[in-house]
Amino acid sequence: MSSTWNNLGLHLSIFGESHGNGIGVVLDGIPGGTPINLDELNHFMQRRAPGHSSTSTRRKESDQPEILSGVLQQDGTPFAVACGTPIAAVIRNTDTHSADYEQMSTLARPGHGDYTGHLRYHGCNDPRGGGHFSARLTAPLVFAGGICKQLLALKGIRIGAHVLQIGSIQDTFFDPHSIPEVLFDTIAGKAFPVIDNDAGKQMITAIEDARLDQNSLGGIVECAVTGMPAGVGDPIFGGIENVISSAIFGIPAVKGVSFGAGFDFAEMTGAQANDPFYMDGDEIKTSTNNAGGILGGITTGMPVLVKAAFKPTPSISRPQHTVDFKNRTDAILEIKGRHDPCVVPRAVPCVEAAVAVAMASFLIHN
Amino acid sequence: MSSTWNNLGLHLSIFGESHGNGIGVVLDGIPGGTPINLDELNHFMQRRAPGHSSTSTRRKESDQPEILSGVLQQDGTPFAVACGTPIAAVIRNTDTHSADYEQMSTLARPGHGDYTGHLRYHGCNDPRGGGHFSARLTAPLVFAGGICKQLLALKGIRIGAHVLQIGSIQDTFFDPHSIPEVLFDTIAGKAFPVIDNDAGKQMITAIEDARLDQNSLGGIVECAVTGMPAGVGDPIFGGIENVISSAIFGIPAVKGVSFGAGFDFAEMTGAQANDPFYMDGDEIKTSTNNAGGILGGITTGMPVLVKAAFKPTPSISRPQHTVDFKNRTDAILEIKGRHDPCVVPRAVPCVEAAVAVAMASFLIHN
Amino acid sequence: MSSTWNNLGLHLSIFGESHGNGIGVVLDGIPGGTPINLDELNHFMQRRAPGHSSTSTRRKESDQPEILSGVLQQDGTPFAVACGTPIAAVIRNTDTHSADYEQMSTLARPGHGDYTGHLRYHGCNDPRGGGHFSARLTAPLVFAGGICKQLLALKGIRIGAHVLQIGSIQDTFFDPHSIPEVLFDTIAGKAFPVIDNDAGKQMITAIEDARLDQNSLGGIVECAVTGMPAGVGDPIFGGIENVISSAIFGIPAVKGVSFGAGFDFAEMTGAQANDPFYMDGDEIKTSTNNAGGILGGITTGMPVLVKAAFKPTPSISRPQHTVDFKNRTDAILEIKGRHDPCVVPRAVPCVEAAVAVAMASFLIHN
């Protein structure tokens, strides 16, 4: 429902426009007593924040959330505790160049929500910087997801993601059978979040080439959840797949979500696709994990594996054909402003956040 | 939330087990006065019903719904009208061979929800025929979707799907720019729902080969919505993508959902991916439709294009490694019973139904 | 949302019309393994069923639910177990006299939903017997509530209600401090559910007098929940009061809901109204219970006390002024058919059911 999301007892309400007073989130349902390490939360948010690498936009935002409610902090420390009541946070917009968008208020940027948003809101939405459709709105999602990640970590559940593919360059896949925690930490510590550094270097080069060519690139993020107990989820519409996808499609530019072998299942036979069960001591495991850790919408206890496909950044600076949707004429658009030539690296923590929110919703019993 | 689905004012609650007394649905929110042609509804349900072709299970079920409430029928005619109150329907299970499942009550069928369902429900779920996890539970979804399709057709909105891929054999894609209504009707009238009959014949052969080899095949269904007005949908979590995927992942065996170019966006540049707007008379269109008719979660007015990836039928008759999850020992399983060697052809109306329910939820104002 | 109700993980969807094929319910969220005694459930439903006493309608309905899904019964016994999947039940309409309603299809019965339903559903709702607005639709609610009552009883939580008032005759109040289980059983075993039999006799006489006078009576039901642990509920919109009232107002003819001292608070001072806390051994109790066991939307551990006000049965047989809402003329209506001269006695298990559903929703963690 619009910019709110909920599943079972966990509720998320995201608000804000890119060039308005602020963006933020209300996260309702985090149990009272959940410890929150604010440094760790801030560190997670910085992985998404702009201006930190050559592949990102030059817009500078500290992305420092002010927590308005629901958290009690121990003075002078990064240690805080959730009250159990709704956690609200606001992030101020500071480095806004609204003038960049003036021309665009009448021209539809191809690949953007300008025209559709204009129709949906009867011409009253705030178009500056994409308004409510801006990828900047993922910052509050990452704030909420960061808290959920810490809550899950207390139960031994870890979530990590990496850039799996950009253009035709592919990173190493997660081992579907077993992923060590340290790998998630290693990736998160890298300036460019991949498993294979060589692949990462090629991706950086490809992104830089695209930028110089006034172009942009799409890609795929792979995300894994380890330590999930088996038996979590619901059938039919309440499955892990339904709930995760309902959250991930909340990230702008995502146009596909798959689990385990995903679209590769089309070319597999049942004998290849079925994951045989076996006893590993007293634990039940599967020797392969094409199902991505989910059967019947419910976790198997194997790593949950998700892929999200991102379209290339639609804001490219080369001239594009479009229309003036107010005057209803054809037009040529040259986009100014500062844009990521590829959103995928900064989308990695966003996907982790969306998956964290989804998984937490299943595990919270207030 | 479990086996219920809702978006805005439309609500769906699916119930039943494969070998229980009956399966069914409550569909709440269809406006009073919506005409329902029961013959057309029945015809749509027969496209999903088993036993009609060489590629489906030999289980015979008439799949005749009894409408319990919410619809007033003109005696002796197929013409009925929605009352506006909840529409409930039950479909009896008749041709059940529960004995086929006795061995399985202790052995986990690989690729099925037996083990995860056993955990989720503390060993109390009905395992016969997969119980609530059975693909048979798509029959009530198709009933609900059939009503939504008729409601949408009144507004000039048409929904159609076809088997896009099985194994390595691919059908022709829908023209992303424009799809004539008659094509949907033509496909729906075919025993094997494809655009290109030659591709269809190869698919049938491949499925029959798989069956003879005690194996099964996966595939992809492509679905299109035409006639959608531009400007429908919501941002962030309420987008067309979120809502459609939350419904489609309710179909068993779906492991991926994408829109427009979907996962192919990974290898595209912004210059390729962006759909240029142009004026077509007084209408705003895009010359390509990589976005699948959706920008910012909101319709552009171009055809909405969705793909759903299906894993191969997990029930194959060759011996498989598995575990006895009660005795916690390794085991070999030989599945008896009657199973589709490929669920994809019968999944075509299921995808249409899920998409119809999702789209109708945006357009209903009671 | 319409005829569906949900809170946290418990979901209820009620369907049916009074003179249609059947009425029923889907109850989604009852944990797998919950024992269900079908005799006890049936006994609870019979407390609501018509035709059992002089004060009720002469319509005869066995009100025997057919359970369609979600429950596995041990053959030949009343013992059953919830599967964890949605529980669906249908109750057939058998003793329908639709001819009684023919005149009324154009005349609005005062106090009924005929006219408002006609507008709401664009004239397409089923008006026979009140259609979906009939008090008969409480039968599925009682079915769902009966299961929730059994689930709560396993946790030591008991729910009971009685007729507190009819006309100016008042029954004894529940002791707000402590209510023995046996009292609930005693009341439930009476043909007329009151604490004080003398008050009951006077009520029966008053109802009979009203009937002979072609009139009807309203009243109040008081309901109590004992054994609720302290600390259950949510703040603001998720409080016990909000959730219970959202369910009780689902019973036709309810026009007021209050908790503890309710509307009597208006004439109290803080010193009178506040319930002093005290230690009873190691337990925290309050010496009075004006709050009705709820503070800040959350249980105190004292009995939860709810009152529901019912309007008199609107169907009375004396001539009434009304309008023909199709022809838009004034008219005189003489209602035929069989109606309770007072719905309050049969409403007692309905209120218990609504409260049971609400309380169960807070305590279920699947």
Next chain:
Amino acid sequence: MSSTWNNLGLHLSIFGESHGNGIGVVLDGIPGGTPINLDELNHFMQRRAPGHSSTSTRRKESDQPEILSGVLQQDGTPFAVACGTPIAAVIRNTDTHSADYEQMSTLARPGHGDYTGHLRYHGCNDPRGGGHFSARLTAPLVFAGGICKQLLALKGIRIGAHVLQIGSIQDTFFDPHSIPEVLFDTIAGKAFPVIDNDAGKQMITAIEDARLDQNSLGGIVECAVTGMPAGVGDPIFGGIENVISSAIFGIPAVKGVSFGAGFDFAEMTGAQANDPFYMDGDEIKTSTNNAGGILGGITTGMPVLVKAAFKPTPSISRPQHTVDFKNRTDAILEIKGRHDPCVVPRAVPCVEAAVAVAMASFLIHN
């Protein structure tokens, strides 16, 4: 669900603690283009704000909301327009005397949510000033309701309320048949919101007497909605009564909600209670309005009439028996701090706001 509320497409999420950084709200679903007069909104909020009259707390708060998103204001004017995207606002807490609450962090204030909140949140909620349970949390509700009131006024729908009763002193009732707009304006303009100024004076005296006596008073607010079209609402759980009560019980201290004759129905007969329909020109009306403008959960077109019962302010300064819920001992509590001796006058705009949110949710079709 917790501190969030939604019905159909309108969603409200309230956050904050009385002595935290701020309190606020996200209101999601207001259609793009809805005009908002910020002066009028501010004026409405001031009717609730503390410190304006002798009967209210001496806590001074400007209650000036900062709008963070979803609204575009014309510079230098009070005229603004809703963007259609979520409207978020924060109100800072400034005049906090947290020291007043230190003793109380271990002693349960009778009639307050201290003890129940402590249990519910595992001792981690913010107890200062009642935290999230503070009546101060009605300020964001009034902000949201103020916007909904303006939206409804555009459709000719007006909402007004007054203090109906305090102690044994009763104001004049609204005329259930017809209420002129000007009456709402007149009441809203009074320092003490009653119809009958003499009754108001007596109420003020009674409140002052209670204050001097270290005591407090309860009361009843009556609210009316005029101009509602007939035929709005839903049956069973989606009725106007269910939805309004789910919102009103979100106001702290409300312990009862009724519609029309409410609890007085208990002593009425059907012949008295039924509202006869008649033709008033081409309009269908009822000559009485005991039903409070609602039949079958759906509006009749007559004024909607709601009453809400408030308990006396639990914070009284005389010594009270209670427990230390940490040390689990009996104790005597003397409450310091600044409290309204009667919350009812300031609750009047809160009830209007809750009703406005509920009614708007039925009328918004985005």
